[in-house]
Amino acid sequence: MRLDAIPSAETAPEGAIPSRVRSLIPDAPLSRRTLMRGLLVGAIAATLVPFEWMLSRRAANAGPTSEWTASNCRDAYPGGYDEEPNNWWWGGPAACFGGYRIGSYPCSGGYHFEGWRGYDDEGYTSNRATTCSNRNAWRWTAGSTYRCSDAHTYTAWNNGDNLYGVTIAVCYV
Known part of the structure; x- marks a missing residue:
């Protein structure tokens, strides 16, 4: 397998045929790649934010021990x-x-x-x-x-x- 053979997520491959669904939507608000990028960022945030909450809560719960x-x-x-x-x-x-x-x-x-x-x-x-x-x-x-x-x-x-x-x-x- 060659790494240069993997298509870029940013640009369409050479000779790519546009989706038929895309032609049905005259003024699409965003591209499929932009939508997938947004979903990926959302999934990462949804995974990491609870860890941040848990760690910050643990630190706040460390009360005095004097x-x-x-x-x-x-x-x-x-x-x-x-x-x-x-x-x-x-x-x-x-x-x-x-x-x-x-x-x-x-x-x-x-x-x-x-x-x-x-x-x-x-x-x-x-x-x-x-x-x-x-x-x-x-x-x-x-x-x-x-x-x-x-x-x-x-x-x-x-x-x-x-x-x-x-x-x-x-x-x-």
């Missing part, structure tokens, strides 16, 4: 507080403070997960939040050492109910 290392974050809460029990679906230690849900379920990589998760009839969309002197997490010692990590979480149930508030991930350090 940690307050002073024991129990008491400098931010000088009045003190008591550890609150795990209230997700499975047991865990009473550790951390605040939020309408506290426990190990939302842990991911040592911090509260970001993005969407689902369990049974509930769906969660979470974004890490900063509290405790503009940090996302703090160390907690209640027998073992934990990292308590905050997130703003939107919870939706299959029955149509929903709730927006703070959830806390209790992650082993």
